Amino acid sequence: MVLPRKHLLKVDSYQAGKPIEEIKRQLRLKDVIKLASNENPLGPSPKALEAVRKALSSLNRYPDSNSYFLKRKLAKFYGLEPSNISVGNGSDELIDIIIRAFVDEGECIITSEAAFLEYKIMSSLNCRPLITVPLKYFKFDLDEIKKRITQKTKVVFIANPNNPTGTYVTKYELEEFLKGIPEGVLVVLDEAYDAFIDVDDFPKSLNYIKRKNVLVLKTCSKSYGLAGLRLGYCLGSPELISYLERARQPFNVNSLAQVAAIAALDDKKFLARTKALIADGKSFLYKNLAQMGIPYVASVANFILIDTGRDGFVLFKEMLKFGVIVRDMRQYGLKNFIRVSIGTKKENIRFIKVLKKVIRFR
Ligand SMILES: Cc1ncc(COP(=O)(O)O)c(C=O)c1O
CATH class of the missing domain: 3.90.1150.10 (Aspartate Aminotransferase, domain 1)
Structure with missing residues (x-):
């Protein structure tokens, strides 16, 4: 057998x-x-659908392996450079790529209990231990997570807002948390639901990517209705992004997802x-x-x-x-x-x- x-x-x-x-x-x-x-x-998004229709006749071609136009579009959208962006087959894939790119044997990952399940699944698929910290009032307990960081900790995943609780970490809480985090620990802010935020104290995560140990994950699945096409992206310093680019498959993002996302961002x-x-x-x-x-x-x-x-x-x-x-x-x-x-x-x-x-x- x-x-x-x-x-x-x-x-x-x-x-x-x-x-x-x-x-x-x-x-x-x-x-x-x-x-x-x-x-x-x-x-x-109707604009995305229209773009997909137009792109169908080119399906005999491989997708652009560097998502050139999409990265430029995203860069303009967020006021960043294309070198700040890596694109994935959904942000699910980027979670896997992040673990593969950064977490070595003997190192571990921390997140909350009842956090987005992919952190757990991808940690175990990649044979990397995951430490989970109990929720506090259904929220990520950042104080406790910080206490649990050791020399072995490599990545902290923070779903903000968290799925399935729908709760969020405030700007103040995140800043307090980031203050004491060692430079070698990567903090991933997973913002799959950021489009729905209507509170004033939600952190402006892009301010933190200059720190060189913060990555921000976003997706077109929810806000633009493109879950079936699979398009997520990661924003971070050019150095961190270059490691993700090395760890990904060459054609990880299909051509329809690329054109759909470009169009959706204008919708x-x-x-x-x-x-x-x-x-x-x-x-x-x-x-x-x-x-x-x-x-x-x-x-x-x-x-x-x-x-x-x-x-x-x-x-x-x-x-x-x-x-x-x-x-x-x-x-x-x-x-x-x-x-x-x-x-x-x-x-x-x-x-x-x-x-x-x-x-x-x-
Ligand atoms: C917190 C969180 N992150 C990431 C994802 C994955 O999104 P995608 O469809 O881009 O893979 C989800 C999907 O439900 C989610 O809830």
Whole structure:
């Protein structure tokens, strides 16, 4: 029998949100909605779609391995240089590249408990130990993380805002944290949901990339509705970025994703519609959850973590029967919780209706 490498047997692989078609097939349902992967409920950016259509006839060619035009576009967008940018097949891939580029044998990674799962999965796939620090009031406990840094620590992942809690680290908290961090420890600020932020004390992360031990991760998956195309990017000092460039595959970003992202960055109208929809949907869900007496964690992102007061997995399965896919939180160690992505008005109404039905089954 051919066995895989030993560590692979211990990897707890990523359980993605259930696809709509799978649930339709399995449960013989006609009408299913998915509020499980923090996707954009409006669909993809129309400008991006148009660019993709135009680029289809060039699919016989390999993509530009340096994402030349996209890097220039991103550089202009953020007031940086192309040498400050590395692009990935989603920010998921960049998490893997960061670990492969920086974390040597004998070194370790730190993050929070109940943080974005890819940190854990990519650490174990790369055979690098991951230390997780308990959440404090559902937030990253930066004081405790700092205390846990040793000579072996190489990378700290901070999801800001965090998925699945929706909580964020403030500018003050981040600055206090960065003050004592050794220069050889890389701090990764993962800002997949930054487009939804509407608070004044959120850190302006680009101010920190001059520090040479900070990288900022962003994605087009959420704000521009391009999750299916896979386009994430990393901003940092030219030196740090050059190591990521060495560690990546030559054609890691496909040509459609490159043109789509270039076009999406100009789609201000779509971004504004997305933000307005999420803000309205959040108020609606907060109001209804409060009326039902169901506790939730206040979120600055496009999803809400809900304390169901019972086994969240059971509730998740009950909701599936009514064609509503949410996310159970077993993999995050939050057994009694579910996470719901904010959808269209119609989807949010249906979610609340079904939640009322299944919560009554208690
Ligand atoms: C905190 C966080 N970082 C990164 C990602 C990955 O995004 P991408 O689609 O760019 O791989 C996600 C996706 O859910 C996320 O929640």
